[in-house]
Amino acid sequence: GNSVTQMEGPVTLSEEAFLTINCTYTATGYPSLFWYVQYPGEGLQLLLKATKADDKGSNKGFEATYRKETTSFHLEKGSVQVSDSAVYFCALGSNYQLIWGAGTKLIIKP
Amino acid sequence: GAGVSQSPSNKVTEKGKDVELRCDPISGHTALYWYRQSLGQGLEFLIYFQGNSAPDKSGLPSDRFSAERTGGSVSTLTIQRTQQEDSAVYLCAAEPPGYNEQFFGPGTRLTVL
Numbered sequence: 001g002n003s004v005t006q007m008e009g010p011v012t013l014s015e016e017a018f019l020t021i022n023c024t025y026t027a028t029g030y031p032s033l034f035w036y037v038q039y040p041g042e043g044l045q046l047l048l049k050a051t052k053a054d055d056k057g058s059n060k061g062f063e064a065t066y067r068k069e070t071t072s073f074h075l076e077k078g079s080v081q082v083s084d085s086a087v088y089f090c091a092l093g094s095n096y097q098l099i100w101g102a103g104t105k106l107i108i109k110p
Numbered sequence: 111g112a113g114v115s116q117s118p119s120n121k122v123t124e125k126g127k128d129v130e131l132r133c134d135p136i137s138g139h140t141a142l143y144w145y146r147q148s149l150g151q152g153l154e155f156l157i158y159f160q161g162n163s164a165p166d167k168s169g170l171p172s173d174r175f176s177a178e179r180t181g182g183s184v185s186t187l188t189i190q191r192t193q194q195e196d197s198a199v200y201l202c203a204a205e206p207p208g209y210n211e212q213f214f215g216p217g218t219r220l221t222v223l
Contacts, residue, residue, distance in 0.1 A: 004152075032210060036214075042216070043113075043201075043214045043215055043217065044201065044203075044214040045213075046211050046212075049210070089152065089153070093210065096141065096158060096160065096166075097155055098143075098155070099155075100153040100154075101152050102151055103151075103152055
């Protein structure tokens, strides 16, 4: 069946460090891929998405490329800020459902 | 409204009691989802409503769980005879037609003592 695996947290970085949060998936067909973010005390919100292989989603300095050959959708940011501290979820869209990773807590220290 | 709202934001109940959780989606968002998020876990799909179609209830963990959506708008998730393992954050999400993005409410944190 479909599944999503993302790196365990928490991930702790200093401000301006480079960020990678790994996400790999197992799926039949050609799913859409998503990164959602949950800031402290707030609801989940879509960060970026990609709907087909080789698409790159980007938003707020974050990027992720849909890699079919490695079944991956790793999240990257070149220079993180304290305000990026949050929990990040990778998800796979299968029909109308979203299949979720367990989430990765990101802590950015000034 | 401007976004998906849920009530209550927090609910503490005793084991064996029934609870009702409410979701008010964005007007015009025809699809509505309920998820459960347990501590340290990803989101677990519970139920999906789309327009007037029969809901997909395949994610409901037991027959103690039920949900309805009245008039294609407000939805209520009911948990009967609550158990401690029901403690979690219950999230509602709505999706406009053809948009491929779910908009989430802030969730209801349920604690069963």
